[in-house]
Structure formats: structure tokens, C-alpha cells
Amino acid sequence: MKTLSLWLLSLCLISVSALSQERQQLFQYSTINSLLEGNYDGHFPLQKLARKGNFGLGTFDRLNGELIAVDGLFYQIDADGKAHLATPDMKTPFAMVNHFTSELSQPLKESLELEALSQYLDTLITRKNHIQAIRIDGTFRKITVRSIPAQNKPYRKLAEVNAKDQTYFHYKNLQGTLVGYRFPDYMGNLNIPGYHFHFIDANRKFGGHVLSVLTGKGKVEIDNLPQFKMLLPDDETFAKQALNFNNQEMLKKAETSQKKP
Ligand SMILES: [Zn+2]
Structure with a gap:
């Protein structure tokens, strides 16, 4: 009996420590x-994905809108810039999440x-x-976000899709939340190096991938993540892709550029 309770206790301790480790982990x-x-x-x-974190960003199957997760709720921002609660059966081709803990405010x-x-932010990190x-x-005096409509096969590359299909939304004096990550440059072939933000307004009604901001009053919270866990797709496309290339130019076109309004 004593052995059994000790064994149960050690199992509990293992799961508690696994949980606290996961709290410091970025899952991608x-x-x-x-x-x-x-x-x-x-x-x-x-x-x-929701089991791996309550905070994060990414995209949906066929690039159907922007994904943003905040306070454990996952939203799809459609091509009209509107936010909808995503359903558990929806699938993603690329996303990252963590269990957010504010370590610095x-x-x-x-x-x-x-x-x-x-x-x-660099001065705080x-x-x-x-x-x-x-x-x-906080309040954003100005914010420009974009979203993308679902794509059909044969898929074009992301830089071309974003240049031709993305839709823009400009807002002024809007309260909301930025969800973002900073990845070190040395991880640049795995994720976007530097900062990447998605936005959702305070009423959780609209948002998108952030292209420009002008900040107002608000609060910054940062969670340092020393652990990185990556799950790779197991499909035929991924198996055949050549993935070791310099992506700097493509990223610039795909993630930061906007057509002149
Ligand atoms: Zn994005």
C-alpha cells in the first residue's frame, strides 16, 4: 500500500513538473x-493546438483567415476582417501557441x-x-491589419498571395489586444525572425495580422520561453518541399508589405 501511494505521489509530481515545463514552452x-x-x-x-497553449497566432486550412488565440479563446479573422470563434475541428497548416504567464509587465x-x-520591446527583453x-x-491611435481569403489549388506562393489577395483594414483610436512573438534571427528558417503580431479589438469582433500601428495608452506583458517544441506535418507536400532557403525577401513581401490604399 505504501509503495502504491509513493508511486502515485511520484506520478503526480512528474505530471506537475511536466505541466510547469510546458508553461515555459513555445509549441509550433x-x-x-x-x-x-x-x-x-x-x-x-x-x-x-488548444492543449498546447491559450495564447498564440497562425493561419487556417487553405490560408482561410488569420488565427489569434487570447485568454484560451481561438478566433478566426476572416477576409472581411471580422472575428469569429473558431471550432475545435478546424485545422491549421501553421500556428504557434504557449500558456501565457506574464513575467514582466x-x-x-x-x-x-x-x-x-x-x-x-528590445529594451525590455x-x-x-x-x-x-x-x-x-491598450488603445491604438492607429492600426492597420490584413487578412487573407481561402486559397484554391494549385496554391501560389505566400508572397504572391499576400501581394494580390490580402484585404486591409485601417482603424483609429481602437482598444484591443496585440498577440505576438519575438523569434531570434538564428531561428529564421523555422519562424518569422523578430516581431510578429496579430490584433483583435477589445470586443473581440475584428482584427488581423498587424502591418502598422501607432500606440496609445496600454500595458505590455512579456513571457520568456526557453523551450521550443515543433511538430512537423506528415503529408506528401511537406515530405517533398525544399525548406532550406534564405527567406528574407519573401518574408518582407509576405508579412510586412501593403498595397498603397
Ligand atoms: Zn501573421
Whole structure:
């Protein structure tokens, strides 16, 4: 009896320590280079993604909108910029999540554009070779976001899809939440190096992938993530893709550029 209870106790301790380790972990499905090359078929269900974290971002099967997860709720931002709660059976071709814990909290500096915001965040982050999850709640004096409509086969590359199909939304003096990550440059073939943010408004009604901001009052919270867990797709497309290429130009076109309004 004593042996059994000791055994049960050790099992409990193992699961508690596994849970606390997972709390410091970024979980990612697939790689940015696979997405850039046009592997948009979603194979990983949100039901499983939600077990890996309550905070995150990504996209959906066939690139059908932007994914944003905040406070354990997963939203799909459709091509009209509107947010809908995603369902557990929906699948993703590329996403990242973590169990968000605020390890550092600071007031948001006002009047910062995206580049200046990145520089400000850099001054707060001491572990630059780790992954950082970043949550910013506040008012945005200006924010431009985009979303993408579902794609049909044969899929074009991401830079071309974004240049031709993305839809833009400009908002002013809007309260909401930025969900983002900072990846170190050395991980650049796996995820977007530097900062990547998605936005959802405070009423959780609309949002998208962030292209530009002008900050107002708010709060920055940062979660340092020393662990990285990656699950790779097991489909034929992924098996055949050449994934070791310099993605800097493609990323610039796919993730930061916008057509002139
Ligand atoms: Zn994005």
C-alpha cells in the first residue's frame, strides 16, 4: 500500500513538473518556410493546438483567415476582417501557441510606430536568444491589419498571395489586444525572425495580422520561453518541399508589405 501511494505521489509530481515545463514552452506546428512555399493544407486540429497553449497566432486550412488565440479563446479573422470563434475541428497548416504567464509587465509607451515599438520591446527583453511571447492591451491611435481569403489549388506562393489577395483594414483610436512573438534571427528558417503580431479589438469582433500601428495608452506583458517544441506535418507536400532557403525577401513581401490604399 505504501509503495502504491509513493508511486502515485511520484506520478503526480512528474505530471506537475511536466505541466510547469510546458508553461515555459513555445509549441509550433510546421515551419514558416513550408508556408512561404505554399503548403496551405491544414492537418493539425485546433482541438490539439488548444492543449498546447491559450495564447498564440497562425493561419487556417487553405490560408482561410488569420488565427489569434487570447485568454484560451481561438478566433478566426476572416477576409472581411471580422472575428469569429473558431471550432475545435478546424485545422491549421501553421500556428504557434504557449500558456501565457506574464513575467514582466510595463506601461506601453505612447506614439510608437511598429519599428519604434520593436525597439522599445528590445529594451525590455534580456533573453534575446529565447523566444518571447508578447501581449499588449491598450488603445491604438492607429492600426492597420490584413487578412487573407481561402486559397484554391494549385496554391501560389505566400508572397504572391499576400501581394494580390490580402484585404486591409485601417482603424483609429481602437482598444484591443496585440498577440505576438519575438523569434531570434538564428531561428529564421523555422519562424518569422523578430516581431510578429496579430490584433483583435477589445470586443473581440475584428482584427488581423498587424502591418502598422501607432500606440496609445496600454500595458505590455512579456513571457520568456526557453523551450521550443515543433511538430512537423506528415503529408506528401511537406515530405517533398525544399525548406532550406534564405527567406528574407519573401518574408518582407509576405508579412510586412501593403498595397498603397
Ligand atoms: Zn501573421
